[in-house]
Amino acid sequence: MSDDLETFRAETRAWLEANCPAEMREPVRSDADVVWGGRDQSKLTPAQKQWMDAMGARGWTVPDWPKAYGGGGLSPAETKILREEMARLKCRNPLNSFGISMLGPALLKYGTEAQKLEHLTKIARGEIRWCQGYSEPGAGSDLASLQTSAEDKGDHYLVNGQKVWTSYANYADWIFCLVRTDKTVKQGGISFLLFDMATPGVSTKPILLISGYSPFCETFFDNVKVPKENLVHEVNKGWDVAKYLLGHEREMISGMGLGSSGGNPLVDGAKRTVGLTGDGTLADPVLRAQMALFEVRAKAFTAMSEKFIDELKAGKAHPAQPSMMKYYGTELNKSRHELMMAAGGSDALEWESQESNNGAAPRAWLRTKANSIEGGTSEVQLNIISKRILDLPDK
Amino acid sequence: MPLYLNDEQSMLADTAKDFVREHAPVKHLRGLRDSNNADGFSSDLWKSFAEMGFTGILIGEDQGGLGLGHVEAGVVLEEIGRNLSPSPFLATAVAAVEALKGSALAGKFYPGILAGETVAALAIDEQAKFRDSVGMKAERSGNGFRLSGKKQFVTHGHVADLIIVAARTAGSDADENGVTLFAVDKGAAGLTATPERLADSSIAARLDFDNVEVTADAVIGEVDAGRDPLNRLLRAGRTGASSEMLGVGAGAMDMTVDYLKQRKQFGVVIGTFQALQHRAAHLYSEMEVARAATLRAQQMLDSGADRADEAVSVAKAQTGLASMLAVQEAVQMHGGIGMTDEYDIGFYMKRQRVLAEMFGDANFHADKIARNAGY
Numbered sequence: 014m015s016d017d018l019e020t021f022r023a024e025t026r027a028w029l030e031a032n033c034p035a036e037m038r039e040p041v042r043s044d045a046d047v048v049w050g051g052r053d054q055s056k057l058t059p060a061q062k063q064w065m066d067a068m069g070a071r072g073w074t075v076p077d078w079p080k081a082y083g084g085g086g087l088s089p090a091e092t093k094i095l096r097e098e099m100a101r102l103k104c105r106n107p108l109n110s111f112g113i114s115m116l117g118p119a120l121l122k123y124g125t126e127a128q129k130l131e132h133l134t135k136i137a138r139g140e141i142r143w144c145q146g147y148s149e150p151g152a153g154s155d156l157a158s159l160q161t162s163a164e165d166k167g168d169h170y171l172v173n174g175q176k177v178w179t180s181y182a183n184y185a186d187w188i189f190c191l192v193r194t195d196k197t198v199k200q201g202g203i204s205f206l207l208f209d210m211a212t213p214g215v216s217t218k219p220i221l222l223i224s225g226y227s228p229f230c231e232t233f234f235d236n237v238k239v240p241k242e243n244l245v246h247e248v249n250k251g252w253d254v255a256k257y258l259l260g261h262e263r264e265m266i267s268g269m270g271l272g273s274s275g276g277n278p279l280v281d282g283a284k285r286t287v288g289l290t291g292d293g294t295l296a297d298p299v300l301r302a303q304m305a306l307f308e309v310r311a312k313a314f315t316a317m318s319e320k321f322i323d324e325l326k327a328g329k330a331h332p333a334q335p336s337m338m339k340y341y342g343t344e345l346n347k348s349r350h351e352l353m354m355a356a357g358g359s360d361a362l363e364w365e366s367q368e369s370n371n372g373a374a375p376r377a378w379l380r381t382k383a384n385s386i387e388g389g390t391s392e393v394q395l396n397i398i399s400k401r402i403l404d405l406p407d408k
Numbered sequence: 409m410p411l412y413l414n415d416e417q418s419m420l421a422d423t424a425k426d427f428v429r430e431h432a433p434v435k436h437l438r439g440l441r442d443s444n445n446a447d448g449f450s451s452d453l454w455k456s457f458a459e460m461g462f463t464g465i466l467i468g469e470d471q472g473g474l475g476l477g478h479v480e481a482g483v484v485l486e487e488i489g490r491n492l493s494p495s496p497f498l499a500t501a502v503a504a505v506e507a508l509k510g511s512a513l514a515g516k517f518y519p520g521i522l523a524g525e526t527v528a529a530l531a532i533d534e535q536a537k538f539r540d541s542v543g544m545k546a547e548r549s550g551n552g553f554r555l556s557g558k559k560q561f562v563t564h565g566h567v568a569d570l571i572i573v574a575a576r577t578a579g580s581d582a583d584e585n586g587v588t589l590f591a592v593d594k595g596a597a598g599l600t601a602t603p604e605r606l607a608d609s610s611i612a613a614r615l616d617f618d619n620v621e622v623t624a625d626a627v628i629g630e631v632d633a634g635r636d637p638l639n640r641l642l643r644a645g646r647t648g649a650s651s652e653m654l655g656v657g658a659g660a661m662d663m664t665v666d667y668l669k670q671r672k673q674f675g676v677v678i679g680t681f682q683a684l685q686h687r688a689a690h691l692y693s694e695m696e697v698a699r700a701a702t703l704r705a706q707q708m709l710d711s712g713a714d715r716a717d718e719a720v721s722v723a724k725a726q727t728g729l730a731s732m733l734a735v736q737e738a739v740q741m742h743g744g745i746g747m748t749d750e751y752d753i754g755f756y757m758k759r760q761r762v763l764a765e766m767f768g769d770a771n772f773h774a775d776k777i778a779r780n781a782g783y
Contacts, residue, residue, distance in 0.1 A: 301783060302771075316697075316719075319411050337692065340690075340693055403685075
């Protein structure tokens with residue numbers, strides 16, 4: 014067994030060395046370096062496209078999905094080796110995708126065979142970019158109060174309503190969407206639909222955020238016809254799918270607590286702006302102490318993330334543990350960026366200059382403020398932990 | 409190696425849980441305190457730890473032990489922490505065993521540790537706060553050495569059969585080299601031990617060495633190269649203390665969550681209040697992260713990984729902070745009853761404070777991490 018794994022490691026290393034372009038081994042510097050895939054691939058650089066296609070053809074964009082659905086069919090041990098070897102060569106993630114991190118796991122669990130064959134393969138190869146239609150103006154933390162309706166018209170559903178905070182809806186090809194199919198019950202009246210964003214009646218409007226960017230949209234549905242076969246799981250059972258998928262979304266967001274893979278930008282930045290004293294310690298002792306205590310938590314959380322993934326794979330993780338990961342990881346990420354702003358001083362305030370890489374630091378800092386809101390606020394996560402893990406009573 | 413207990417380790421955890429809960433629950437500690445027990449622990453309990461095989465967890469099978477690792481030692485320590493059991497286990501079966509590993513003195517002391525007859529004490533602290541420096545002098549004298557100086561915070565130092573002493577045989581206080589680790593026998597001439605009861609009812613001694621003569625045979629490892637066994641001792645002690653604090657913190661947290669489900673005010677159980685639910689959930693999160701950091705450090709020690717030192721510091725610091733939060737929240741959420749001696753929760757707060765201080769507190773380890781990262 015372990016001989017097989019060593020062979021797999023050697024072959025994987027050789028293949029990555031031969032197939033990962035040099036540009037794809039550079040650190041990710043900005044949003045333009047992140048590959049999302051989709052129908053419109055005109056903005057990809059040749060290296061980005063080559064890397065995504067090569068990994069996609071091998072199924073290694075989703076190494077642990079079954080081969081039948083475009084995955085790599087790798088075992089947990091092989092998947093771990095692939096990730097280790099990619100980290101060793103500093104390979105970038107070939108494809109970032111809500112299809113991979115959110116919809117895919119839900120379809121694998123709840124999708125029909127036809128839905129899996131149709132959608133998973135295209136997700137794996139980066140051919141279709143997905144967005145998530147969950148929140149509404151009146152349904153944020155209380156997501157199950159959503160009102161977007163899907164009326165049964167015999168051979169199709171007619172969808173009307175509005176979503177908000179739809180990440181990159183203006184770039185997405187398809188949407189997975191929570192809709193109300195029964196107004197008389199709350200959670201039990203929700204269904205989970207998939208549809209093409211090019212369908213007549215779908216429109217999007219970007220929302221300008223405090224970071225100066227617009228990663229989110231308002232999304233409007235005006236008499237949108239959705240074929241019946243695009244319903245996932247049973248009608249009025251969409252909340253089960255939604256919750257399962259939210260667990261995966263929370264895992265993804267909690268990963269932000271891990272910080273960047275290369276170097277330590279916080280320490281490097283503080284050394285540059287504050288400087289070191291003669292004994293080699295940071296000249297600002299209070300900032301140094303804050304950073305050191307932050308690093309304790311960050312390093313401990315790295316161990317926690319690995320433990321969580323190991324437990325998840327072995328079926329030992331508590332079903333509500335993603336809430337803890339999401340809560341801790343996002344709060345940690347906000348702390349990191351507060352410290353980076355403190356370390357950066359007035360350099361980190363420049364919003365548009367070339368030196369500041371178009372305000373990368375302050376914009377990233379402001380972006381992290383959404384981490385503890387999107388995918389369920391920190392307070393909602395604490396509610397879930399206290400009720401489902403600690404078993405504290407409602408009344 | 410996945411970051412969770414394997415089946416054998418889980419079985420050991422169940423065994424340890426049942427054993428410690430039955431033989432050394434919190435009322436055992438209370439009994440020792442109320443009877444003014446002069447040793448600070450029960451020799452009978454120590455013997456029964458040996459009968460269970462616990463004292464040999466870190467001793468190799470070729471030397472009569474179980475040949476297991478820090479994960480397994482941690483499993484036992486967590487139960488000791490959860491029950492606040494006064495025990496020489498951490499200093500003797502973990503830290504001292506690691507310090508002696510591979511040295512000629514292992515053959516002298518391991519049998520007594522395996523039998524539950526030998527108790528070891530660690531004389532490494534010279535000031536109120538742990539420091540890496542070693543100032544106590546050991547001067548050459550004939551074939552041996554003469555030790556002079558003071559040590560403090562030496563748990564069970566007044567009754568221990570073996571006292572492991574870090575002293576300086578060359579160089580100045582902060583030097584890396586020039587430290588030698590000695591195994592000093594109980595009752596050595598010139599050694600005065602003054603037992604002091606600590607806040608948690610444990611007993612630690614202040615030791616005064618006045619020209620204490622030891623032979624060259626008392627050197628653990630090599631002269632001037634005592635940092636090697638001392639670092640083994642510290643890594644094991646810090647990781648072990650982390651496990652014990654996990655037990656203390658988890659014990660306090662479990663009692664508190666139970667209390668939130670029972671205590672009624674304003675006509676409802678107080679666990680329905682969101683203000684308390686969120687604090688309990690936050691505490692749970694900190695404790696989970698501390699547990700992961702500790703297991704990571706233990707696994708790294710067991711696999712001989714290069715970067716274990718950082719993992720050990722992360723574990724000691726994070727566990728110290730998380731368990732401190734646990735006992736503080738525990739007393740606060742218990743309200744007035746948490747302030748009474750009759751109720752057990754106060755014992756958890758006291759024990760946590762002692763363990764957090766041992767082998768360097770969270771600030772010490774955060775500073776160490778910063779220094780190693782170049783700031």
